[in-house]
Amino acid sequence: MCCRGPIILRLDPDEVTGFYRAAAGLGTEARVSRAPDGGGNVLFLDQPGEHCPMLDSATSACRIYDRRPRVCREFPRKREPGCAISEWITPEPEPDQTP
Numbered sequence: 001m002c003c004r005g006p007i008i009l010r011l012d013p014d015e016v017t018g019f020y021r022a023a024a025g026l027g028t029e030a031r032v033s034r035a036p037d038g039g040g041n042v043l044f045l046d047q048p049g050e051h052c053p054m055l056d057s058a059t060s061a062c063r064i065y066d067r068r069p070r071v072c073r074e075f076p077r078k079r080e081p082g083c084a085i086s087e088w089i090t091p092e093p094e095p096d097q098t099p
């Protein structure tokens with residue numbers, strides 16, 4: 001459920017225009033707050049349906065999967081309990097507790 005809920009999707013500066021265009025092409029609206037560096041922030045709770053505007057709410061599929069933003073392509077960065085798509089990541093080793 002990482003494309004829904006109280007999450008902010010960060011867009012790189014060179015992704016903002018494409019994100020707007022993709023939303024328009026899908027017949028949906030993307031509400032993007034511009035960041036000082038020219039990037040964008042997509043607060044899912046501010047979007048219709050409280051999920052990413054690129055998410056197909058019926059199937060939970062990403063409608064721009066082949067051109068999804070960088071942070072989506074790189075997600076997840078670490079193993080998360082309960083997140084099935086992160087289970088391929090090798091867990092961090094426990095710190096050495098030897099005195």
Ligand code: SF4
Pocket residue numbers: 002003009052053054055056061062063064065068069072
């Ligand atoms: S662009 Fe696709 S993968 Fe990224 S948050 Fe939106 S629906 Fe999920």
